[in-house]
Amino acid sequence: MATQIPAARASRIGSALAAGLGLIRTLFTRAGTRRRRQEEILGDLLRQLTLMTEEIHRANLIQQYRLTLDQMDRAIDDPALADAGSTLTGLPVAKRRQMIFANREYGSLLMSYRVGLYDWDELLGHLxxxxxxxxxxxxxxxTAExxxxxxxxxxxxxVGAVVDVMIEELADDPEEWWVVGPSSSGPPPRPGAGESGPPGGHQS
Incomplete structure (x- = not known):
């Protein structure tokens, strides 16, 4: 004969089971909430770390280029130093200074793009x-070689390939200089940590 459970006792058991299930759901919900919060915090930390890494790389790139500019300025002022750092031979002192300064101007534009001072359209305009x-x-x-x-x-x-096109098109039609080169679509990505050399670094 089956054991009869009083209605009041059955109700208490049912309430206890319901409370237990509710507690389990609460614990799992809290655990899930904590896990999501931890994931959000971790994601924020990773984003901040990425930004910090990019900023450090940008600062190192600028410092490296400052050293390059200092060397160029010294070479402009001192022909003996220009001889030590130049691969262009047979140039008068004045002409070599002009070539070094042209390299300096190009490098400054390229650096401005690489650190985010210019966007792609602005770089094209200056070029x-x-x-x-x-x-x-x-x-x-x-310096083509x-x-x-x-x-x-x-x-x-x-960017060098873009300048090649601009100079070639200017030779054909110098009057409409503002439309030479590529359109504004398809800019190359700015360098990450793997590309750290100073721009315009080829010797003159």
Missing amino acids: RVLCRNKLFAEYWDR HRRSLPEGSVEAK
Whole structure:
């Protein structure tokens, strides 16, 4: 014969089971909430770490370029130092200074893009103006061999290819200089930690 459980006792057992199940749900809910919160905190930390790493890389890049500029300025002032750092031979002192300064101007524009001061459209605009300068065009022609050693796919290689097109198109039609080169679509990505050399670093 089946054991009969009084209704009051059955009700208490049912209430206890319901309370137990509710407690289990609460514990799991709290655990899930804590886990989601921990994941959110971890995600925030990773984003902050990424930003900090990029900022440190950007600061190192700027400092490295400052050293490069200092060397260029010394070479402009002292022909003996220019001889030590130049691969262009047979140039008068004044001409070599002009080539070094042209390299300096190009490197400054490229650096401004790499650290985010200029966007792609702004860089193209400044390059169009620079390419109109005959001394810069001469510098670009004299240093064509230097750019062959640039890593394919690097920012400097891609921007160098853009300058090649601009100078070629300006030679054909110098009047409409503001439309030479590529359109504003498809800018190369700014370098990450793997690309740390100073821009415009090819010797002149």
